[in-house]
Amino acid sequence: MGLLDPTTTAGYDSQEIHALAPRVDELNGKRIGLYDNGKMAAEPVLEVLHGKLETQYPDSTFATHAKEVKQDVQDPEKLAAVTKWAREEELDVCIGAIGDCGSCTKFLTWGMQAVEEAGVPTVGLVDEGFELDWQTNAIERGWPLRYNTDAVRSEVRDHDLIAERLTPETLDAIEDELTRPLTDKEQGIAPRDR
Amino acid sequence: MIAKEHWRDNMSDPNKIGKEVIELNERLYREGATDGLPVVPPTDELVAEMLRGTDLPGDHVLGHLGNREDPLTVERLAANGVMAGCRPIHMPVLVAGGKALVDPASNSMSFSVSTTGWAYLWMINGPIRDDIDIQSKSGAFGPGFRANRTIGRALGLAYRNTTRIYPGEKDMATLGNPFKYSLLAGENEEQSPWEPYHVSEEDYDAEESTITLAGPSCYISWTPYRNEPEYILEGMIDHMDPYMTGSGGHKTVWQLLCPYSAEQLGNAGLSKQNVKEFVRDNSYVDASKYARGKYQDREVERNDPRDIPSRQLPQISDTESLKVLTVGGAGTVNATVGPSIGGPVTKRIELPENWDDLVEEYTVTPDWIKSSQFFE
Numbered sequence: 040m041g042l043l044d045p046t047t048t049a050g051y052d053s054q055e056i057h058a059l060a061p062r063v064d065e066l067n068g069k070r071i072g073l074y075d076n077g078k079m080a081a082e083p084v085l086e087v088l089h090g091k092l093e094t095q096y097p098d099s100t101f102a103t104h105a106k107e108v109k110q111d112v113q114d115p116e117k118l119a120a121v122t123k124w125a126r127e128e129e130l131d132v133c134i135g136a137i138g139d140c141g142s143c144t145k146f147l148t149w150g151m152q153a154v155e156e157a158g159v160p161t162v163g164l165v166d167e168g169f170e171l172d173w174q175t176n177a178i179e180r181g182w183p184l185r186y187n188t189d190a191v192r193s194e195v196r197d198h199d200l201i202a203e204r205l206t207p208e209t210l211d212a213i214e215d216e217l218t219r220p221l222t223d224k225e226q227g228i229a230p231r232d233r
Numbered sequence: 234m235i236a237k238e239h240w241r242d243n244m245s246d247p248n249k250i251g252k253e254v255i256e257l258n259e260r261l262y263r264e265g266a267t268d269g270l271p272v273v274p275p276t277d278e279l280v281a282e283m284l285r286g287t288d289l290p291g292d293h294v295l296g297h298l299g300n301r302e303d304p305l306t307v308e309r310l311a312a313n314g315v316m317a318g319c320r321p322i323h324m325p326v327l328v329a330g331g332k333a334l335v336d337p338a339s340n341s342m343s344f345s346v347s348t349t350g351w352a353y354l355w356m357i358n359g360p361i362r363d364d365i366d367i368q369s370k371s372g373a374f375g376p377g378f379r380a381n382r383t384i385g386r387a388l389g390l391a392y393r394n395t396t397r398i399y400p401g402e403k404d405m406a407t408l409g410n411p412f413k414y415s416l417l418a419g420e421n422e423e424q425s426p427w428e429p430y431h432v433s434e435e436d437y438d439a440e441e442s443t444i445t446l447a448g449p450s451c452y453i454s455w456t457p458y459r460n461e462p463e464y465i466l467e468g469m470i471d472h473m474d475p476y477m478t479g480s481g482g483h484k485t486v487w488q489l490l491c492p493y494s495a496e497q498l499g500n501a502g503l504s505k506q507n508v509k510e511f512v513r514d515n516s517y518v519d520a521s522k523y524a525r526g527k528y529q530d531r532e533v534e535r536n537d538p539r540d541i542p543s544r545q546l547p548q549i550s551d552t553e554s555l556k557v558l559t560v561g562g563a564g565t566v567n568a569t570v571g572p573s574i575g576g577p578v579t580k581r582i583e584l585p586e587n588w589d590d591l592v593e594e595y596t597v598t599p600d601w602i603k604s605s606q607f608f609e
Contacts, residue, residue: 042276043276043277044312045312047396144405172402
C-alpha cells in the first residue's frame, strides 16, 4: 500500500542558500538604515534605538523606511521598493524592527531579505519567543538572516521600557551582527547540514 | 450499533487493519502532517478515488502558498481531504476552497500564522448544500455533520501541509484557536427573509454554489432579551466587543442570525442593508481606547491622548464591513463572529461531469434518530 505525501514535497534540503551581504568593519561613520515593518512597536523601538545609536556613533548618519502595514511586502512591487530604498539611500547597514508576532516576524524576514539583496548587511530585532519563527521563515526563503533577541520585548511600546532593554551590551551585540565576518555557511558555500 | 457480522463479512482481519491504521497515524503525526486528531491514511487508492470528484488533473496547480510559494496541487488537496475524512463528493468544495486560500485577497498568509490565532470561516451557499448534506440548520457549526466537519479540516490541513507551518514554529498563535479548522456551515437560505450571501454580496446567481472564506478570531453566541427586532438589533451591537471593529470591507464582522431572529427582522420590513445601516450607525467604541492605540489606529495614536476628546468613534465604518447571514435551526440563538482580517473571498464551486452519479454513489443519509417512530 502506497501513501501519498500530503505535505510539500520540496523540503529544506532542496533550498538554495543565498550569501549574506558582507559585513562592515564598524558602525561609526556608516550610513545606518532603520527599517520599520509596520508593527505597532517598531516605531518607538527604532526611535529609541536611533537616539542611542546617534550617541554611540556620532559620525554615523541615518535613513528610515516605514511600512504602513506589515503584510504589504507580499506585493512584489512593494518588496522591490525596499531594495530600491536601501540602494538609493546608499546604506552601509540596516537594522529592522520588529519581530514580535507571527506575521510581523515573517514579513520582517522578507524585508531584511530585500535589503540584503541590495548588498546591505542586516540584523532583525526579534522577541526571544519568536526566534524559531525567524529562523524557519528566513531559511525557507533561502536567507540565513542574522537577528538579535535581546533588544525587544513583544508589544512593548513605552519608550522608557524600550530604553531599559537597549543596554550598552545589547547595542554591542547588534553591532556584532553587522560587523562579525560571515561564516562559510552564511556565504552560501558550505554543504547543507540539514 | 454495527453488527459484528458486518465486520466479519466485509473485512478480512479487522484487528490487523486497525493496527496498521494506528501505525500509519503515528507516522503521519510524527512527520507533522496531522492536526493531532486521527486521520484516514492517504493511500494511493483513496487519493485516486477522491480525484473522481473533480475534472481537474491531479497535477493541476491551484496556486501557491507560503514563504516559498509552494504549489497547492489538486492531488495534494485530495490527499489532505482523504486524511480529514472527506469523500469524492466533497472534492468540488475543496477545490473552490483551495482557490480561496491561494487568492492573495484572502490574506491567508498573514492570518494563518498570526499570534491572534485567526480561524478559517467557511460559508457555503447554493444547491451544493443539499447535494452533499452540508448542514445549514440545527447544529450547523457542529459537531455532527460529516461535510461540515471534514471540509474545513481538510482545507486547514492542506494549508498547513503545503506551507509547513507548525504551532510555535511559524504558526505563532499564542493560545491557538479551537475554531481554527471547525468554522464551516451552509447558509440557511430557505428560512432566510433575505437573498443569500452569494447573491446579495457577491452577485452570483442563486442557483450557483459558492464557498466564502474569512478569517475571524472570535465566535460569540448570544440570545436577544426578547426575539423582537429592537432587541435583536441591540444584541448584534452589544455582542460586538470593542475589539470587533470593521473597516474598508476587509476587516469585517459577521452577524450570523438564526432563522427565528432573521424572520422577525424581515417581518418588520427591514432589509439586510437596513440591518447593516442600523448597526453601523449605532455601534461605537470609546475614543480614548483609540488614543491608547489599542485598535492600531495610527493617526489617532500619534496624537497626544490628552487632545482626544472623550467621545465615541464608529465601530463599523461602512456597511461593506458588516456581513449578515442566516444560519442555524430552531431557537433564538445568534452568533457574532469577528473581527475577520481574512478576505472575504468567494469562489464558485464547479461540479464534475459525473456529478449526479457521484452524489448517488457517495451520499450517506443520516439515520440516527429512532425515538420519533413511537409517534408514527
